[in-house]
Amino acid sequence: MNQPELGKKILELRQKFGLTQGELAENCNLSLRTIQRIESAEVTPRSHTIKVILSNLNYDLSNLSTNLSDDTSSKGYLVKKWLKLFLKYVLELFNLKTNTMKKLSVLSLIAIFITAGFLFMPNHLYAQKIDGWFLAGSKPNSYTIGLDKSTYITGGSSALLKSVDKKIEGFGTLMQSCSADEYLDKRIKMTAYIKSDNISDWAGMWLRVDSKQTKKSLSFDNMQDRPIKGDNDWTLCEIVLDVPADSGTLNFGVLLSGTGKVWFDNIKFEVVDKAETETTKKPNLNKKPTNLDF
Template sequence: MSYSPIIQKTIQYIENHLQTDLSLDGVAKQAGFSKYHYHRIFQREVGVSISEYIRYRRIANAANLLLYTDKKIIDIALLYCFESQEAFTRSFKQYYRLPPGQYRKIMSKLLFQKEEIKLKNDQLLKGWILSGSHPSHYEMGIDREVFHKGNASGYLKSVTVEEIGEFTTMMQEFKADKYLGKRLKLSGFIKTKGVEGFCGLWMRVDDHLHDVLQFDNMSNRPIKGDNEWNHYAIVLDVPENSAVIAFGVLLSGKGHVWVDEIAFEEVDNHTPTTNIDFTSELLDEPVNLSFEE
């Protein structure tokens, strides 16, 4: 059984209630499970406990306010439900290795100039390339103001998209050698604004002849419109004759998409794959060969 839709529903609930009291009981109730069962599901799907997820999302939002507003530290602490400035400082130091006041002072000086020096794509996003049908009509980069965790996220956005059907992807490729015969899960957090086509994660497994062995681009569960941060995943088998694994984030049409915390992990055979089976659309036999029907 795939719990992804349930996880996504409750993460959406969490994102909308970060400034209010949140409890394991309340979140589990939203999912319709006991708190113990849901705790196990969430930890397995997302990689952290619910309480840890809530804590680091509050801290990430607080870090944003420290850098981009002049709100007092105590006001930020209370806004995100910390009982005191001291409790907030202890939690903040766990993630950013600095107390909030020092973080604000140091990081504000280090933020690259808002005039934004235009760098080449390969300089701006190490390891990532921009591809697709019309990559020149899009932009990819690093956003240090919108992020899910840490200090930055990657983004794709339309700039001069003119026609329906134009798309781009920020992507990488790597050797499949270490994963042969295994089941691989790609996951990450995505936020969108004004996506008129669709967007999502994608992953493809190719052999040495560049034939596609496994593929999923979330076309059967696309992300559209405006969405706060949520968790998405793709699971594919890596056959023994695999050579290359390609993956990335796809944006079709106009819009803006942010991505953060991309991760790969091996999963067991109890985790269902999301591979798109194109043969399922084929007929068992040819029909209407005389064109009489």
């Protein structure tokens, strides 16, 4: 799907659900201008931005063509980059006119360093994709994701979300979206373990239930009233929310505001009794009109 087709598809889906550009931008934690530019084919958005938008529009991401993959984070891209640099310096060898031996020595040394850099490149640079999950948030470019096989609760690895910029005014999230059909008209509990390191602001697990028709949020909790801060060993977190009968999607994950690292593991969903208290905050309503004469 090329950019004009993508913009047209997003416009078509947005209108199908009766959403304004502003409402879609709010649902996706993006700016209104970003949505406008994508729909008008003024820009080619990053793959994670496309996934966030289409997930919020109930579009099957498996229908996306492979050209939406984030090639800049793949091993194939890095191989091509290093080979291009290597070829550049090899070609220089054929343009030597003076000080041939000196240039040959320098260029050969550079080529060795380039090759060595590729061979010993840290594995985390190759681990930017996690099946079923994607990177989103208000500042996704300031974060990276991957699998950590040295730190986990179960399964031999955990998901890692970490900052790559020294200062961040915003947040990143490792998230997933799925159909809510299995949990309609039920109360569910999401549990997971989170480990943190050097968090400058806060982190938390989050869960949002969106309407099938309007795409508006029906229930939401991101643990902001019980945040994870600083350094913490594995901590069990839980969220309890209702899934109304008109729900369309469950959106969930772990978010990191500011800088630091969070590990996410052993995520579970279960249906619980309606007697179990929801973790979402709801407005406290007075039983009757109050303080009418001030």
